[in-house]
Amino acid sequence: MEKEIDKLRRAVQSAKAQGFVVEEDEEMHSQMQSPVVNSVYAHTRNPSLMGSDEAVSSLLHLKRGGSYTLPRIARELEDIRLTEDAERQLFEEFFTFYHPFLPFLNPTQSPDQYYQQLSLLYWAIISVAARRYAPDPTLLTQLSAPLTRLLWQTIGDVPQSYYAVKALCLLCTWPLPTSTTSSDPTHILCGVMMKTATGIGLHRPNHINDFSRVAIDLNTEQLHDRVKTWAVCNIVAQTIGTGYGQPASTIYDWTLAVRPGDAGPFALTPELEARLQIERFCDKVSKEMYSNASDPRGVAGDEHRAMLMRVYRREFQELQASVLSQNLPPFVTLHLRAAGLHLRLAGFFDSHQTPGYMDDLMGLWRATRSFLELILNGDPNAGDGGIRGDYFLRYATNYIQQMLVAAGFALLKLLRSFFAKSVDSERGRTLFHRTVEAIRTTSVIQNDLNWRLAELMVQIWNGARIESHNSPFSDNMGEIDDSLQLKVRCRHSMSLVFDSIWHWREEYQARGRGTLDALKQPTKPDSANESSAASSTHMDSTLMPSHGMPASLNIPTSSGGLTPNGGSGLVSTGAGGQNSMLAMSYDYNDVWDPTHWMLDGLLDFNYTFVPPLEGA
Template identity: 25%
Template sequence: MEASPPQHALSASVRKKPACAECRQQKMRCESDASSLEPLACSRCRRLKIPCIFSAPFKRTHKRKRLQELEEETAALKHQLLSASLAAPGDALPVEDAPTPRQEENSHVSQIPAAKVMRRNEPSSHDDVTLSRTIDGLELASGIIDDCFELYFKDYHSILPILDRSITPNAFYRHSQFLFWVIVSIGSRRYARQPTLNQALALPVTQLAVQSIIVRSKPIERMKALMLLLNWPFPSGPFYRDPSFLLGGTLIQMAMQCGLHTPTFSQEFSKKCLKLPEQEPVRRAEMWVYIVSTYQRTCFGSGQASLVSYEIYNEQIHFKALLEKLPATLRIQIQISNVITRAHKALLELGLLSMTPQQERTMDALLKGFNAELDSLENLSQSIWDRLYIASARQDLVVMHFYKSATTLDVQSCILIFNATSSVLEKIRDLDRDYGLHQICTRFLLATTHLSLASMARILKGPFAGYLDHSRGFDLFRTGVRFARSCSAQKGDYAEKSAAFAEQIWKSEKVFRNPDGSINITLRVRNRLSGGILHDAMRCWKEEFFDHECTHPAPGNDTGTIIPSSTAAGFHATPTPALDPISALPTFSAAPDFSLNDELWGDLDLGLSDGWDATGSSMGWMV
């Protein structure tokens, strides 16, 4: 009788049985037999309907590396597909048939005087036919470039008129590729025939913006491109975060490096001492005003103070003389920036974290004085655009009353906030009706709308709602939400998400309330100036729907409910009948199916992650 083989030898032979490549990759058991002449596919490969392959030289693929390869392959295929579609013949639009943003809203097309742009199919005096251009492997046909240039000068140029509309696309490209691609990007924001073009340009054009920091040639063109990009940034998304605040600092420092803050003595910042033409200091002063206004509005949109004390330069005698030669609109813009900068500096010096009654009285006096300056500017305003920027500045100051404690925030302060917020929303409504503002809305005006919505919701859900014209407030809130959503240039961008956020805040029965149900509209986010109102509302929403354990009271504030009274108001006020905010406002549309909690915080310029190193390492925040 033959001896049976040892048990351990059988086990070894079983363990050495090879598995198919897919099972080895996933470290799964494979029951197929590779030793047979025609091995059958294993059950796992049959279920997944994939080839069951046995390979001797096997190397396991790292999942993250494979995912990265797939993402790169997908991006390359998208570029090829988009390039093929953009290069297709016959893409040029007829001059009389240029696409308007959101075709279903043609009745709201911009009525701002359109700029004349040379079309590729129109003979020019120099026969400068637009050429196709390529950026990062993405090729744009000449017709697409002409269309984007026409859309830019037709709709956007009048908001920030810093370019010469007579220059052809080829000349822009030869002079500054960065500026050329920024113009194309802005023109493509609502380009109906290529709706994905703006998204495809986001990364390569932003890379050009970063590279502009180290390039020394053509600084004026680089600053113009940065200004345009800060006013109309690319829509944010899962793989792109708005870098506007960082680029805003680059813009103002670049301008000072070139001496624009001292236009009369700019040659002191040049390699050569040149004799400037008579009009050159005026042109430089005009450029400085545009840069200062853009920088200050970028800081506002990020809930940050302007760190550059440019009002010191603007108060110099030689600069005041130049300002008198500028258009009235620019003089108003620079004075608005000066008021806001001085107000922010004074309020930060006063202290906002936990205010004493004396500090609150001092803040009342400061705000009253700064508002008086804005009132004098309003008397000089000549257009509804000037009045909108003045109203936005007034709202930026008045909402600082929210920093008062629960016991001192009275009905008079709430009425001031309500009136300032209503004024902004009404002017935005009128501009959208007359000029189609949602089609050309800048980052600053969108941020102003968000602040208005957050302030209005806080006021109308507060203890003094009965003293306000709540019907007017509800209508304006609804109008603001519609406007914010209509500003969306891409599905799931900040404009659309913020509109959905405002709807959820309005419908919530817990927001601006303490755990015991009492009303509390005081702020807990107290280090972001007027942006604290929006960020605090965001945190209230986040705590209700996501992070219930993160609730915390405002520092040094009483969290009890405020009972409106004539004593608290400072005058004899009569409350109007209470109105249920849920039933009074028509039902909003359902929120989009994307998660508001993912990229929304990045859009609000929250730079740090939530994970701090518990061990106290100074590098923990970089993880």
């Protein structure tokens, strides 16, 4: 550094010798403008690793009596370095936008306290907040691989801290982006979460010493925090069971029993108590409707299911009256309507001879509309200014996104059947188009799973529109039949989604009537002329997304990658980017679920570069 300073001084003396007159302030200014000194500080991730040029500049600035402020690094995870300002912003975003969906952490606790409790919990919060982090839209993609390694390292060490359970609750509710759904570990992580929780005695918080090698004396606050965490574990586990169409690994026992008027450590907030009641209802529906030991697929018989539907309809009405009477936040109402949709989706298992068949379909129609209208329009009566619809969509949990997709397929199936004559089909058409756009809005990165499922819906919709155009509507959709029944029946209420994908594969992709190759470029709207809709790979005009792909993207290269074209916000994978999420290789052979064999051969290209979602 002394040599660099001497060099600069000699340069100034040489200038003076040539006749230039330099005042002291001008001298220092000219030194600061030196190419050596004028280093780019924004790229200095760690002040302890500054180069000599930056150190010289710092010394020169201090010589002028200033206080040179470099960005201070708060935390590091492998090559990810987080400044204090970014840390503060991310924590604020998490507790402002995401935490209301699952309010169980302490907003008054500092980021440093969360890190001291468990680094995985700290980085889990950061990863959730990074989903829509405008200052750096690539942060989530960059963070995915290091956080995944930290996650499995923590699990491999057999965690004995309930802070690890909290971290798993977050990572199961807002999963990290995955390259394929067959590699989606959420269902596995849910099992780890529940087993870790019971292993350390969260389900028996007042007898915690039965699960510990050392004596633990919990105060009232610590006991309450463990009860709350155990309640959230069951809420998360139930939403995963419902959203993935799998048996839930929940345990509803004495610890989570409803105790009206109880103000002790076992009492939950009204929001969490209501959420727990809603998820307990979903659990009963799944176990009774889809866990029939006498059926190889576990589905209850038609008569039994019709009886259960009547029972659970009344129970849902009582639950709805109880929840709505408490004036709880709209997040609770949203999950209540999702539970109603979960119940009513059983209507697709009925035959047309089932008693009350049309009434059940009408109930399904109303439940679908009720859920969609809340998530699309928001709740104008909630708090100051209400909750806008795009709020729900931008920050939605994985479960809400899955129910949104199920609602979209429900609309699609009902409106392309005989049932369409029983409702306002034009209103339903508009709602379906808005739902497609909403599913795209939930995408964290473009061309991810939800984006492609929306395109698949469009192709089925346009294909059915062409069929109805070629055949008279009254002849096609006048007679009540069993065309709404599902072939896929082992995935609980989400069987509809898998059945719809099967339908697309058999009726469209296999026959060359549909392909997802259209997603290599922005989808273009159809011509207004109905007869020109021969290509079912395009949307009609109301389905054009409000935001297309960034103009800076090129067509995929021969190697399958997308290359930046000078656009801002794009980041290359770098030298080490091929090892995992940093260079996501999207294989859409498995569009929705680990049963990826269902969709083999969907696409013949992979992404090695994933652009951030525009405006995210």
